[in-house]
Amino acid sequence: MPKNDNMLAILWMLNAGVKMTAKQISEKLEINIRTVYRYIDALCTSGVPIISDTGHNGGYSLLNNFIRAPLLFDIEEKKALLHAAVFAKEAGYPLSEALGNATSKLKMYSNQEQESILSRHLAGFEVINRMGDPSVQLVLAELEQAVANEFSVEIDYRTRHEEQPKNRVIDPYGMVYWNNKWYTVAFCHLRNEIRSFRAERILQIKRTQIIFKRSEAFSAREFFMQNLLPDLVGKDGLISLIIRGRSEALDDLCLHWFLGHHLKERASNQAIFLLEEQSIHTYVPYLLLSYGKSIQVIEPQSLKEKLVAVASELMEYYQL
Amino acid sequence: MPKNDNMLAILWMLNAGVKMTAKQISEKLEINIRTVYRYIDALCTSGVPIISDTGHNGGYSLLNNFIRAPLLFDIEEKKALLHAAVFAKEAGYPLSEALGNATSKLKMYSNQEQESILSRHLAGFEVINRMGDPSVQLVLAELEQAVANEFSVEIDYRTRHEEQPKNRVIDPYGMVYWNNKWYTVAFCHLRNEIRSFRAERILQIKRTQIIFKRSEAFSAREFFMQNLLPDLVGKDGLISLIIRGRSEALDDLCLHWFLGHHLKERASNQAIFLLEEQSIHTYVPYLLLSYGKSIQVIEPQSLKEKLVAVASELMEYYQL
DNA sequence: AGCTTCACTGACATCTGCTGTCAGTGAAGC
């Protein structure tokens, strides 16, 4: 096979530490210069860190004489990577094929002893994450490409409030996995503002030719968090919500995505949250009802009244 | 190029020191056995000292099993591993140091172009997972060791029901990440049965000299799931729970860890669950109350009555 | 002795994908 031999030969020559131009290589190996370019490209996509310089004194060289010091992972690092892959897989990571390839390479690239150690460490390690519809993965894979390559996509999106999906063009600035669900943070051409979209509600996605430019400083994480849980520190009109109860129930409350974020103080039988009046009287009463009598509201009185009102309303609602 | 990848893979596998037959290789790499023979031949002529034995217990092995075959990841694989690491990190993976080392190595072994591609792909990729107390990581690291090396540990554990922690010795069979929380599935010497423990409630952990043996067939995942969500298929006395409402609320219900597991049918404005009577009348009413009027219960009538009862109880409870 | 397991070879039709050629772009340095 001349191809493999020649590719290996290129590796050897570059590994000697001398910079070589494509023409020199092509002459030495008696192959077409076009083929040299193709081989170099192939090596690069296989993961060989070849550096290329254009112009005078240009040519190819290897990153770290990497044959001499190849990429080696110790067993702890391998274990960590394999464990990490379990997380991603369970979360419904879209590029599962590449991930599978990588992990099987990692597993293969060990001797017998290491392999048995690895399998022991993997055997008892489980991440459980009931994932929804696998068809979301296609959407996610497309989004991932769009985010990285900065092209706009056209989507059919069903909003929370309307049953009818709406077609729109968005510039995906980032993708976010939060609370076991995938979202994309994107500039919406329909609304002319940055918004977040649930991946599961994207019924169809099609890439467009439009290119956008995301500002370097933009952080999808920050936007998402600000949108979801605006920082209330320093705001006026906050109300203390004081709850007592069984520590089990309080623990659970403190882990809740919304309440947990506004936790101010926690003692073994009491938790204090600092919230806006609006959420205390709309969202919180419903949330607290589901905890039944395992918790008691100490403050504010107005919440207690609202709880009574909501409970009475629901009583009527279900009485029919 | 699948050819090169597969030839490298054969090298790695043989390098692991295990004797493998051509058939095994062909199955593992999903290639024709004839092709395996050809690849082996090619490797031999390229100078790799491969030994082949015919007959029973035959197969291939390497002469002085120490061939320098570098581990190569293409850019997709690198990306996938780096993304996976983000998941693990956000979940509070205990061996964060090893993981960090591995990811920085991965990033280092790339040329500038690949590095910029990678950073573009990582820039918009976020996993958000508000993690609790970082001190859990120490407990988790210790548990991970115990699981892999099969030694018992002595823990102070605060159960759900008692405030006072209790000291006990457990044999950790596995660790499980579920619903944003860490658990260990372990044989408890105090209770003499397999149970699951929340990592956050382990106040102290100390390794012991005691060695245990976990059965090969035991699956922490299975135990955990059976414990949490026993399979109801085929059971008698199941009751249909039919709920209508806004599709947004129904979506949410169907993703709920408990209800979602028992989903039987889903239409755009209706969801049907199949549940045991017991849970319908204890847990479910509280859960449904928090959805307010965005859903309606169609069946069973008994649940509606229970809802009324619970709502009225809570109304009184908060009226004081 | 007969059977099974396993490595290994040769032939051949098919078709993938590599090759060389040409024409052109873009960056770096003179």
Add this chain to the structure above:
DNA sequence: GCTTCACTGACAGCAGATGTCAGTGAAGCT
């Protein structure tokens, strides 16, 4: 503005890789 160099895309033509089949020979088991 020129040269040097890396790099891309298209395309016709063909080498070599693949899968299938049929068969050989060695080693060990029953």
